[in-house]
Amino acid sequence: METPSINRRDFLRGNLNKSKNERILNDTLSPYSYPLDRKTAAHLLRRLSFAPTLQQIDSFVGKTAQEAVTILLGDPNNEYQPANSPAWINLTTENPYGADIYTRFQIEGQWKSYHSNLQTWWVNLMIAEQTPSVEKLVHFWSNHFTTEFSYDDAYIPPQILFRQLAMFRKNRLGDFKQFVEDVTLDPGMLVYLGGNLNTNRKPNENYARELMELYTTGIGHYTEGDVKEAARVLTGWRVARYNDEPARNGIYNAYFQPTDHDTEAKQFLGRSIPARDTAFNTEYLVKTEEIRTMLDILFDVRKVAIARFVSAKIYKYFFYSNPNEDVTDFINECGDLLIQNDFKLYPLFYAMFSSDHFFNQQIIGAQIKSPTELICGFSKALKKGIANIPGNLSAMEEILIDPPTVQGWEAHHRWITTKTFPNRVKFAKDLVNTMTDDELIAFIKIYPAYDDAVELVKNLCLHLLPFLPNQDVLDKFTNITLLQNQPVYEWSDMISDKAPAVRGMKALLIEIAKNPAFQLC
Amino acid sequence: MKRRTLLKAGALAGAAASFRSIPLFAQNPIGALGQNAIDNDAILIIIQMFGGNDGLNTIIPVDDPRYVQIRPNISVKKDNVDATKRPVRILSSDMYFHPALVNGVHKNGFLGLMDAGRLAVIQGTGYENPNLSHFRSTDIWLSGLNTSDPANRLNEGWVGRMFEKNYPEFPMVIPEHPLCLQLGGSLSMLLQSDKGDMGLAIGDVDSFVKDGGTSSDSPMMGGTSNYANEYNYIRSIAAKGDAYNKVIEEAWKKGTNTTGIDFAIANGAKGSLVRQMGIISRLISGGLKTKVYLANIGGFDTHVQQQDTSNNGQHPALLNQLANAVSMFMDDAVQQGFANRVVGLTVSEFGRRPYENGSNGTDHGTTSVQFAFGTRVQANIFGANPDFSDLDRNGDLAFDMNRNIDYRRLYSEIIQTWFGGSADDSKDILKDRVVPLPYLQSPIASLNDPIMNYGNGGLRFSNDIASSNSGYLHFEVKKDCHVTIRLYDSLGKFAGNLFDSYIIAGNHSIPVDMSVHASGMYICELSTGNFRHTTSIIVRK
Incomplete structure (x- = not known):
């Protein structure tokens, strides 16, 4: 049985004297x-x-x-925007929803391929990243402030999603209130949660509700009345999506449409936002005096x-x-x-x-990897690129920037089902099998004492798994899987011969990928 | 912390068993259970319509002038120039099917099903203090627990709890066939229990079978760390996938769909729900002993462009697919001869607001309509029509206990009438005593049922020649037993006892006088022990 090793800290705390069952995460x-x-x-x-x-x-x-x-x-004030962007981010199209069916399918097909390309581009950024770690935070925020590329029977142009990722990058470690304001007026969000349809005549409550339920307070800290009032505050914002729409702030950006804004007074969380004279019904003033005031109220009344x-x-x-x-x-x-x-x-x-809590034994190794973490981690470790990133993500049920619902991915056990688990193992298997002999030999040689089979297996496991497996498993990995029942001293010869070492190494990597611990980090 | 105890026990079991562990018990989900548990070969299919289906544009009160007033742009028009786009009256009621449920659908869709006695329409279903969040409301629906306290975490589904009760050894001892099977998506909360998943999520059957065999023979891990818990969880999923791979492959190969009923399983051309229903049908016909199937269809969150005045839009397309999927499935089930064992039920987290919004759509609402389908349903319309004069402060249909139907009543009926549980079983599962809504007859294959089954239920009503409002209830008992016959109105409200006595084996005809009751549909429910049979009586005055 695996016993996570007891470190010096545990010893100093006297944890050795406690039964593990009693030890709580305090x-x-x-x-x-x-x-x-x-x-x-x-x-x-x-x-x-x-x-x-x-x-x-x-x-x-x-x-x-x-x-x-x-x-x-890294530096929280540095946006670390990547040097290279996909080629299509500034391309514009006509409105596919007014066009004939042929044009519509053509444009939507183009968007789908951009969305695939965006996922590939983004995951490759993650794989290539050393320090600082920016994209992990962007991935987190992208699953907090959710947007779905395909929603209802329409799509959000990936040009907008690309810009949204840049906005997440900018705000990733900044002021959360400013972040929420940017999200509120983010073109992707305005399209996704009906903000661009929200008018003084017919308010659309979709974003107003999720703003609180999913993005800030959680459920139970506001009334249905607050949702309605917030929706009224947020009336009047539009997005320039197509080349036939007014682009007052440039294509793929949001702008304010004064005639659609509700200028009457609003009551939000027990405080009031005053009515406005039509003379002051402008983009700048509504943003600073209403939206910001509403967020100020929200962050004040519901700060805890x-x-x-x-x-x-x-x-x-x-x-x-x-x-x-x-x-x-x-x-x-x-x-x-x-x-x-x-x-x-x-x-x-x-x-x-940097807290004690983060390094607690109950935290280490306990997290089930998201598909993105699995893909990036293995690719990074093996130094091997992945051929079909969107296909693999989809098979593991994490299509980036296209979660199943506005709640985002639920993660944890939802990642591992009888449907996704085989696809996770298959991904790892396929990646290992695409490695050439030379790539595998080079990979083996990055480990210290790689010509000692026992040491190699140990170091490989330490690298790829959160904890070292128990001795039985290690022995099996070494003798049966890697050495294919050859005596341990044959390993260095096997490396010289290349082919047997490659065979053993591929089998070992696949066996590690099948171990449940491989899904954890 | 039951979960912890379980995994601890699991670690011991793993240590005792050898490397490849999970002991498989030669037990199948159908037929091997104790007294108050599932004792029949009945199957339940749940269709989850995510997003909140607009009940008012599904079963439509088109004769109510307020309907068109509050929905000027998205209402279905009775005077549409195209006759195929007009709503279709349901039996002799004043409610109508959306034409997308009927026209352009396999065998006239829901109309065809109603005429053949295979569809129950259950209006005004919901719960008190409705929650308008998709997620919270979905959780309330799937958990079968109605709680208005947001701090109350809902983690388990009512189906999960139902099986947890029946499989005390789960998951250390797992049934030979999966108890529950979900088509597509991550495993739903509906199938989760305190003991982990009671179900299996598969996408495509072919690839599920093809990609199987991925679990390693890694040992169970001891200890109670989060790491060990998660490791053991992943290990059990891998093993479960392997074990079930075989039985599903077998059923898939043996099973078939009726020639001429094309579910487009290969390419999904008729929509994902049609495809899922086709897969379910084929697996049942191939002998898979799974008790509960979960199918999914999303896109009901129709805030925008729900439909236009010629019924073009997202919502009609979804209704069309729903009706097609159900109608094709029922046709296939009847032709293959397993229809009497299957009942289907739709669920959706809420209905939508009566007033349309400014985007030709509707916002989150409250009560809505659900459907039950199968040859063993009471083909009729249950529940009161929507009342536009009784709106809550959000402008949503108010939930009125006296008029509306508590959604849990759909479940207690399944637990008791369909799966043969007792009222106490139902109370354990729903954590509350919930009177079943009598929209089902029990499946015909209950071996211990003392009531003789005529093939269409064990209870029949025949009118007196002289009066349409009195007659006889006929039934036959195989052995002496105590029999109770209760009467319920169409809202499922108790309307009186018709019979309550110990009787001897043989044929019985009980006189019934309905003249004291108002016009409408009534359900007679005969019960003895855990067995129930129902029939309907229409009173006309």
């Missing part, structure tokens, strides 16, 4: 004050980035958690709910997606910190990832 935001070792460095990299290369782990060993987290988070809700979302994505009541105090502590910092995200992320 660590706080207090900083983890021990230098990182291989296991803790890998843990941090797996969670705050997309799995580490061996060199990355080595470069973090010996650093404090705070030093490592500082490097990983928001801070805890967002902290819990971060916790579930990065720490553990099925926490029990044990962690309530920790979440509340995170919420308090967010409020103290006036909803600035950087101090929260910094404190959370």
Whole structure:
């Protein structure tokens, strides 16, 4: 049976004397004050980035958690927008929904291929990324502020989704209130949740509800009346999607349509937003005096709910997606910190990832990898590119920027079903099988003492799995799978001969990928 | 922390068993259960319509002038120049099918099903203090627990709890055939229980079978860390997938769909729900002993462009697919001879607001209509018509206990009448005593049922020659037993006892005088022990 090794900290805390059953997750935001070792460095990299290369782990060993987290988070004021973009991001089209069916299908087909291309481009960014880790945070926010590429029987032009990712990148560690304001007027969001159809004559409540239920407070902190009033505040915003629509702020951007805005007074969460004279019914004034005021009210009246809700979302994505009541105090502590910092995200992320709680034995290895994490991690570790990124993501049920519902992916056990599990293993198998002999031999040689089969298996497992499997499994990996029942001293000859080593190594990598621990990080 | 205990027990079991572990028990979900449990070969199909189906544009009160007033742009017009686009009256009621449920559908769709006695329309279904969030309301529907406290986490489905009760050893001992099968998507909460998933999610049967055999023989992991728990969970899914791979492959190969009923399984050309229903039909015909199937159709969140005045739009297209899928499935089931064992039920998290919005759509609402289909349903329309004069402060149809139907009554009927559970079983599962809405007759294959089954139920009503409002109820018992016959109105409200006595084996005819009751449809429910049979009586005055 696997027993996670007891580290010095556990020893100092006296955890050795406690039965594991009784040990609860009561660590706080207090900083983890021990230098990182291989296991803790890998843990941090797996969670705050997309799995580490061996060199990355080595470069973090010996650093404090705070030093490592500082490097990983980078400069919160730097947007780190990628140097290269897909070629199609500024292309425009006519409105497919007014056009004949042939034109419509042609345009939608084009969008589908752009959306595939966007996923490929984005995942390749994740795979290539070293430090700072930007795209992991973008991935998180993209699943918080959800947008579906295909919604109802229409599509959101991927040009808009590309811009949305850039907006997430900009805000990823910034001021959460500003972030919510940007999301509220984000063209993708306006299209997705009906904001662009929201008029003074017929308000559309869709975004107003999700703003609170899914993006800030969580359910139960507002009335149906608040939803209606918020919808009224948000009336009048439009998006320039097609070349036949007015593009007052440029194509693929939002603009304000004064005649569609409800200028009457609104009552939101018990406070009022005054009526406005038509002379002041302008984009700038409505944005600053109404939307910002509404968000000010929301973030003031419901600050505790928001801070805890967002902290819990971060916790579930990065720490553990099925926490029990044990962690309530920790979440509340995170919420308090967010409020103290006036909803600035950087101090929260910094404190959370360098905390005792994050390095607790109950957190390490407990998270089920999202398909993105699985794909990026394995590709990065093997240094092997993936041929069909959108196809693989779809088979594992995570089509990026196209979640099944506005709630985003539920993660945790929903990732692993009798449908997706075989596809996860198949992905790993296929990737291993596309590696050439030379690529595999080169991969073997990155491990220290690679010519010792026992050491190689151990190091490989430490790299690819959260904990070392037990001795029985290691022995089986070494003797049966890698060495194919040859004596252990034959391994270096097998490497020289190439073919038997390649055969054994492929079998070993596939066997590791079939181990349940491979799905965890 | 039951989950923890379970996994701990699992670790021990794993240690005792050898490497490849999960012991398979030679037990099948149909037929091997204890007294108060499932004892028949009945099958339930649930069709989940995600997004909140617009009940008012599904079963339409077209004669109510307010309907057209509040929906000037999206109402279905009775005077449409194209006759195929007019609503279709349901029996002699004043409610109408949306034409998309009837026209251009296999064998006249829902109209054909109603005429053949295979469709029950259950109006005004919902719950008190309605929640307008898709997710919370879906959770309330799938859990079968009506709670207005948002802090109450809903993690398990009523189907999951039903089987959890019947399979105390699960998942260490798993049934030979999957208990529940979900077509597509991640496994629904409906099939989750305290003991983990009671079901299996598969996408495409071919690829499920082809890609099977992926579990490694990794050992169970000891300890109670989150890591160990998750590891063991993943391991059990992998093993389950492998074990079920075989039985599904077998059923798939053996099964068939009736020649001439083309579900377009290969390419999904008739829509995903039609395809799913075709797969389900083929698996049942191939002998799969799964008890509950879950099919899905999304897109009902019609905030925008729901439909125009000529019924073009997203909602009619969805209704069209729904009716086609159900009608084709029933035709296939009848022709292949398993129809008497199957009942289907639709669920959707809420209906939509009576007033249309400014985008030719509708926003989230409250009560809505659901359907039950099968040869064993009471083909009729249940529940009161929508009342536009009784709206709540959001402008949604108010839920009125006296007029509307608590959604859990659909489930208690399934638990009791369909699967043969007791009222106590139903109470355990729904955590509340919920009177079943009598829209079903029990499946014909209950071996221990003392009531003789005539092939169309064990209870029949015949009118007196002299009066249409009195007559006789006929039934035959195989052995002496206590029999109760209760009367319910179309809202499912108790309307009196017709009979309550110990009787001897043989034929019986009980006189019934309905003259004291108002016009309308009534359901007579005969019960003895856990067995129930129903029949309907129409009173006309």
